[in-house]
Amino acid sequence: AKQLGKAQFQFYTEALSERLLRQFQLELGLSSALKQNELHLVYQPQFNLTHNKIEGYETLLRWVKDGNVISPADFIPVAEQTGLIIEIGRWILVKSMIEMRPLLQAQQKLGVNISLRQFQQPDFVAQIEDVLRQTGFPAAQLELEITETAVALDFEETCIKLQKLRQLGVFIAIDDFGTGYSSLSRLRSLAVSRLKIDKAFIDRLADNEVDRNLVATIIALGKNLNLSVIAEGVESEEQVMWLRSLACDAIQGFYFSRPLRLEALEDVKQTISF
Numbered sequence: 189a190k191q192l193g194k195a196q197f198q199f200y201t202e203a204l205s206e207r208l209l210r211q212f213q214l215e216l217g218l219s220s221a222l223k224q225n226e227l228h229l230v231y232q233p234q235f236n237l238t239h240n241k242i243e244g245y246e247t248l249l250r251w252v253k254d255g256n257v258i259s260p261a262d263f264i265p266v267a268e269q270t271g272l273i274i275e276i277g278r279w280i281l282v283k284s285m286i287e288m289r290p291l292l293q294a295q296q297k298l299g300v301n302i303s304l305r306q307f308q309q310p311d312f313v314a315q316i317e318d319v320l321r322q323t324g325f326p327a328a329q330l331e332l333e334i335t336e337t338a339v340a341l342d343f344e345e346t347c348i349k350l351q352k353l354r355q356l357g358v359f360i361a362i363d364d365f366g367t368g369y370s371s372l373s374r375l376r377s378l379a380v381s382r383l384k385i386d387k388a389f390i391d392r393l394a395d396n397e398v399d400r401n402l403v404a405t406i407i408a409l410g411k412n413l414n415l416s417v418i419a420e421g422v423e424s425e426e427q428v429m430w431l432r433s434l435a436c437d438a439i440q441g442f443y444f445s446r447p448l449r450l451e452a453l454e455d456v457k458q459t460i461s462f
């Protein structure tokens with residue numbers, strides 16, 4: 189038993205140091221990624237099911253290092269821990285606004301993910317104001333995606349910040365909705381205009397009645413609070429049919445389009461009838 193214990197301990201420490209090493213490498217690489225031009229943006233169209241038109245695009249960050257694509261799911265947490273997200277986050281805002289401005293039609297919005305640490309900065313609203321001024325991007329075409337967790341963490345502060353952003357003309361979407369604990373009354377008092385239903389619920393939409401009911405409930409909740417609802421991670425025609433029948437406002441996912449580089453966006457059809 190003692191032998192086994194030792195072996196296991198060794199196993200754990202190895203696994204741990206491997207993880208630390210990997211984290212350290214990410215950290216090191218990330219700090220130079222911006223300067224080395226290793227970061228770029230892709231955009232995923234969001235398709236409105238009522239008007240059968242593209243209503244906006246979500247900005248997603250990509251890191252290509254030595255020919256390998258590193259997933260944002262892996263490096264965003266590192267960027268958060270090290271504080272690099274502040275600089276990178278600002279770069280994402282400016283870059284996406286400059287790149288997308290000529291391409292966006294007047295009614296279309298540009299979605300940008302805001303990480304928790306970025307949002308929690310005391311001068312976050314001033315930063316957004318600054319970026320809008322710097323780029324000349326219309327505030328009413330910017331939609332910031334904030335996760336449900338960020339809202340739950342510091343409700344009072346979030347409430348004030350969202351109110352100020354709304355006064356600037358900027359729109360707010362709650363990302364990964366359904367995974368956190370927003371209460372109805374709290375949602376009602378937030379200056380939010382849209383809910384993004386987490387992919388996990390959409391994945392099981394077609395074959396799990398519990399998840400289907402949940403999606404139906406979120407959509408009904410959205411209608412009730414006068415919020416638009418978008419489903420993310422939509423991959424199949426069957427899912428689109430369900431979402432249509434539940435009167436979901438919009439979809440985003442591989443079924444309509446993968447996230448695309450700027451050059452490829454022009455070739456995407458603006459209107460499609462499914």
Ligand code: C2E
Binds near residue numbers: 259280301363420422
């Ligand atoms: P998210 O904000 O929930 O973004 C949606 C993720 O789902 C994206 O992954 C997107 O590529 C992926 N996706 C979209 N449609 C489908 C689909 O039909 N099927 C599948 N399997 N996946 C789909 P991605 O780009 O790897 O990003 C992962 C997460 O990393 C994002 O989740 C977001 O939390 C974070 N992230 C990505 N870009 C940024 C950024 O610019 N800033 C910040 N702060 N976070 C970002």
Ligand code: CA
Binds near residue numbers: 246301333363
């Ligand atoms: Ca998002």
Ligand code: CA
Binds near residue numbers: 420
């Ligand atoms: Ca999401």
Ligand code: CA
Binds near residue numbers: 364
């Ligand atoms: Ca997500």
